[in-house]
Amino acid sequence: MIRAIFDNESGLLWAILVTLAVSVGLAVAIARRRSAPPMLSALAGSFTALVLAATLYPIHPGAPAPLVCTVQRDLVGAMSSPQGLMNIALFVPAAFFTTLLVRRPVSAGVFLTLLSATVEAIQAVTPGVGRSCDTADLWNNALGAVVGCGLAFLLGRRRSGTTLVANRRDLARGSLALGGGIAVIAAATVPFVTVVPADATENTQAGPAQRAAAATAFHAFFGPNAEVTSVQYVRASFEQPGTVNVTGATGSLTLAWPSGEPVTGLVGPLPAQAPGDLTEDAAVASATRFAQAHFPWALAGSQTRTDPQPNSGGARTVQWRSRVDGVLMPMRLDMLVTGSGQVSSFSARHVDPPVLPKATVTEESARNAATAAHPGFAVTSAELLAQADRDGVWHPRWMLSMRRPEGQQPAALLVVRLDATTGAPVTT
Known part of the structure; x- marks a missing residue:
């Protein structure tokens, strides 16, 4: 290098x-x-x-x-x-x-x-x-x-x-x-x-289209004079999309391929390098400006949440999530903002809200079904979200976290998924 x-x-x-x-x-x-x-x-x-x-x-x-x-x-x-x-x-x-x-x-x-x-x-x-x-x-x-x-x-x-x-x-x-x-x-x-x-030629060597997409994305985040020092392509595997990994002296990006959309990136200083006394409103304002420039799709109809990062120089995470009829959509955008107000890194998933059948199973019914199926475990959290099956068809599903009560042995954790339209367990 x-x-x-x-x-x-x-x-x-x-x-x-x-x-x-x-x-x-x-x-x-x-x-x-x-x-x-x-x-x-x-x-x-x-x-x-x-x-x-x-x-x-x-x-x-x-x-x-x-x-x-x-x-x-x-x-x-x-x-x-x-x-x-x-x-x-x-x-x-x-x-x-x-x-x-x-x-x-x-x-x-x-x-x-x-x-x-x-x-x-x-x-x-x-x-x-x-x-x-x-x-x-x-x-x-x-x-x-x-x-x-x-x-x-x-x-x-x-x-x-x-x-x-x-x-x-x-x-x-x-x-x-x-x-x-x-x-x-x-x-x-x-x-x-x-x-x-x-394999330098088959597994990680980027083609012309990938190099062009990498340069375009890198310049969009780091400026027209930022130089790309490495572009590597990792082929798709296990039903996952391929990725294009772009690095330079100013930071790094990972693009989904073939869409070319940025999914992760290190775009600023680490929290320890830029400490400060960042307020929640300032963190949201800084992250929103960054999102407007690079991820405008995440701002429409979404809710924002911020969380402080302990022992990170005052850094905070800012998250965007979207719900339709109470169902958590697959889109997401997470940013880490340093204590001095600079965006340090991001993780993004751009998926348009899918059309879903109506969820008829209530949270109470989902909790009762999970408890009945796993005696000795208690539900600790429940989330109604949209998930795609192996054929790419989207469904509303309940995801429930379960664990044994404290003091019972052996201690164990479970994650149970139930179809929110039929109540049937989801195993794939």
């Missing part, structure tokens, strides 16, 4: 400049003590520092640690993508000048490959970085290191007075060092992350 380099982020540019200045100074100082060429030391140090600045700079300081590492099966597809080519190019100059400096191509390649593996591990477990661990990045970075080391080796062979060592002994030692280093990094990381297999 190095596209942030071109995202006009002054913080990243300053981080690169400071890192380069420090690394050049250290490299030259070390070179003088070890009688190494100062210019080569400065170049090798600066390009290695550039790698670290580009891959570890926090592009989303409020993001939690992902604790996920994606294992790509199609490395060729990942390598040929624009992101893959950028990752390859990033490591070529660092490998080239490091090889000329140490005169051992294998050692330089192993060092930079292990550096890339360490970076991926850090991205997986470190909060506030906003990056993702992906074996495709490791593969592409290692390939860039091989290209850079190879170019330096070829140059050394053509120039008199330059000797670069690359023999069988070096290859054997390098293989052992690489394998051992990867094993240590994996042992330190795998217990804390979930390893997710993925």
Whole structure:
């Protein structure tokens, strides 16, 4: 994820400049003590520092640690993508000048490959970085290191007075060092992350229509100059729609596919980053302005509810729900508003009110039926709502939560659904 380099982020540019200045100074100082060429030391140090600045700079300081590492099966597809080519190019100059400096191509390649593996591990477990661990990045970075080391080796062979060592002994030692280093990094990381297999070309690569929808939605939420850094498509499964996941330096969105409508998003600071003394009216006003701009369908004929969020810097949730003839409709819109009045995140479901048969089963009748069917349990809550069956036909249904009275063993919870027109239990 190095596209942030071109995202006009002054913080990243300053981080690169400071890192380069420090690394050049250290490299030259070390070179003088070890009688190494100062210019080569400065170049090798600066390009290695550039790698670290580009891959570890926090592009989303409020993001939690992902604790996920994606294992790509199609490395060729990942390598040929624009992101893959950028990752390859990033490591070529660092490998080239490091090889000329140490005169051992294998050692330089192993060092930079292990550096890339360490970076991926850090991205997986470190909060506030906003990056993702992906074996495709490791593969592409290692390939860039091989290209850079190879170019330096070829140059050394053509120039008199330059000797670069690359023999069988070096290859054997390098293989052992690489394998051992990867094993240590994996042992330190795998217990804390979930390893997710993925296919870079079939499972997560977005098509032109998905990328266009992602860019349109992202610009609508974050402004016309906001840059999209990643678009991934997850195919539909288990009767669920597909999703398009869009990320950038300013936030993230998830779109339902093929509708392209936003269903979730991180669009502002986390509550801990923007505390304040937010009143209920101010929270509703801020969330309503956001809804008018992005979810006008949620405001017609709906009711608003707000709830404070304990230990969240004064943040509040604002919810919109709609009822027709007492039946809770499937539409919903939830927003988290920080204590300073900024919308932090949202969750939305846009479904037009379905046409339903009249609900004839009263709440009292539903409670009595549930209690009779489950002796020893008491109804704790009941909600009349619209639900679709497997064929997509909507019905009014009672959803009742039940539990054993306190002190009775074994403690248990139940959720019972009853058809509100017939009173029959719903099991599917």
